[in-house]
Amino acid sequence: MKRIVFELIFIATTWYIFLPPLNLTSWEFLFFLCGHLLLVAILFGFGKGINLVKTVHVRHGKAEAALNLESFKINRLGKILLASIGGILLLAALVSLVTSSIFQAKNYANVVTVTEKDFTEFPKTDTSKVPILDRSTAEKIGDRYLGSLTDKVSQYVAADTYTQLTIDGKPYRVTPLEYADPIKWFNNQAKGIGEYIKVDMVTGNADLVDLKTPIKYSDSEYFNRDVKRHLRLSIQPRSSRLHHLRWMMRVILSM
Numbered sequence: 001m002k003r004i005v006f007e008l009i010f011i012a013t014t015w016y017i018f019l020p021p022l023n024l025t026s027w028e029f030l031f032f033l034c035g036h037l038l039l040v041a042i043l044f045g046f047g048k049g050i051n052l053v054k055t056v057h058v059r060h061g062k063a064e065a066a067l068n069l070e071s072f073k074i075n076r077l078g079k080i081l082l083a084s085i086g087g088i089l090l091l092a093a094l095v096s097l098v099t100s101s102i103f104q105a106k107n108y109a110n111v112v113t114v115t116e117k118d119f120t121e122f123p124k125t126d127t128s129k130v131p132i133l134d135r136s137t138a139e140k141i142g143d144r145y146l147g148s149l150t151d152k153v154s155q156y157v158a159a160d161t162y163t164q165l166t167i168d169g170k171p172y173r174v175t176p177l178e179y180a181d182p183i184k185w186f187n188n189q190a191k192g193i194g195e196y197i198k199v200d201m202v203t204g205n206a207d208l209v210d211l212k213t214p215i216k217y218s219d220s221e222y223f224n225r226d227v228k229r230h231l232r233l234s235i236q237p238r239s240s241r242l243h244h245l246r247w248m249m250r251v252i253l254s255m
Contacts, residue, residue: 003043011036019232030092034085041085045078131164131171131201138162138173138199145206146197152177152208155184158197159220171201174209178220185222192216 020032074082101108133141139162146158156177165172176196179185192214199206217227224230 007036007040007043010039016229019229025095027092027096030088034088037081037085037088041078041081045074045081129170129202133173133199133201133204135162135164135173137204138201139175141204141206142173142175142197142199145199145208146177149208152195154180155188156180156193162199164201167198173199173201176215176218178218182222185220189216189221189225193218193220 014032014036018028018032020026020029023029097103139158139160142158142162146156147153157180159175159178161175162173163175165174174196177193179188179193193216194211194214195208196211197206198209217225217230219227221227224233
């Protein structure tokens with residue numbers, strides 16, 4: 001009973017931390033499933049009283065420890081679980097191979113429709129709006145600008161996102177702020193993150209833009225305020241979560 005409780009707690013803990021998608025076509029979920037099947041095989045598939053280390057006597061009466069493989073026995077449940085793990089991984093590998101571009105080259109090629117055009121058909125480009133800064137330069141400018149803000153740099157760092165956007169016809173690199181460390185998160189998480197950095201890719205000027213509503217869910221948050229975990233636990237329909245929970249319980253009870 002203790003091993004069952006341990007496995008259930010371990011499943012819940014690892015699922016909460018890693019959030020694998022409940023999708024049989026996802027390698028992340030398959031590794032999650034096979035990992036727990038292997039753990040169940042270790043907990044319930046080996047015979048009781050196994051002693052993998054035995055004491056042997058060598059010359060001069062000295063005792064030494066040696067590996068004892070004779071007592072290593074796998075029961076029927078363990079063999080079924082180990083075979084299931086191999087079958088799942090083998091089937092997933094075959095499905096990935098069959099659906100890859102090697103065998104589906106024609107289908108992949110037909111995804112995009114190519115239309116031929118002449119260069120004279122394109123409008124002239126306004127050179128004053130052409131970005132002259134690359135991503136790495138924008139990152140340096142943004143980090144340097146944040147470092148000049150003494151009240152912000154001690155609490156936040158610039159994320160490495162620096163997404164390129166066109167705002168009012170001009171190109172910019174924007175990136176959100178992140179908490180510098182868990183202690184800074186604990187001190188500031190009540191008010192959230194209320195600014196982001198915007199770098200002009202033409203002039204090289206950087207600004208700190210205030211948000212009307214501070215962000216309280218992001219990649220730098222912890223626990224249920226992590227944006228991915230929040231989406232999975234809060235926005236996903238409750239009926240769907242209950243369906244996944246019942247499905248997982250049926251898998252566990254069928255072992």
